[in-house]
Amino acid sequence: MVTPTQAVLSLFLLFALSRVFLRFRSGSLRKVGFFFWVVVFGFAILIVIFPGLSTGVAKFLGIGRGVDAVVYTSIALLFYLVFRVHIMVEDLRHEITELVSKLALDEFKKKNEKKSSKN
Numbered sequence: 001m002v003t004p005t006q007a008v009l010s011l012f013l014l015f016a017l018s019r020v021f022l023r024f025r026s027g028s029l030r031k032v033g034f035f036f037w038v039v040v041f042g043f044a045i046l047i048v049i050f051p052g053l054s055t056g057v058a059k060f061l062g063i064g065r066g067v068d069a070v071v072y073t074s075i076a077l078l079f080y081l082v083f084r085v086h087i088m089v090e091d092l093r094h095e096i097t098e099l100v101s102k103l104a105l106d107e108f109k110k111k112n113e114k115k116s117s118k119n
Contacts, residue, residue, distance in 0.1 A: 002049075009048045017041045040077070 002010075020037040023029035029037075047054045047070060054066030063069045 006048050010045060013041050013045045013048065017045075 017038065020029065020034060020041065024031075024034040047066075051066060054070050056066075058064065058066045058069035061069060063072070
């Protein structure tokens with residue numbers, strides 16, 4: 001018997017999975033990202049539909065309850081994703097700084113060329 005919580009979570013996860021497919025088809029998601037998210041959402045759907053799976057995995061890992069294993073795994077995954085986003089933001093910040101510096105130097109050179117051509 002499917003509980004209302006399982007139904008709502010399954011629908012949400014299927015919706016999220018559909019977004020992954022659409023992003024991949026549009027070219028805004030690379031193969032590595034596509035496979036990562038399909039695996040993540042696929043496992044989440046399996047655990048929502050068959051909650052006993054998480055209990056079996058938890059016992060294998062030496063964790064008391066399946067929900068604890070899911071929470072621990074989710075927290076670890078979230079920390080990793082936050083780290084990846086942080087690295088991406090830092091890289092973008094560095095690239096923007098370089099571009100702004102280059103544009104400022106180009107603008108300065110243009111102004112100096114105009115001044116020297118007037119004299």
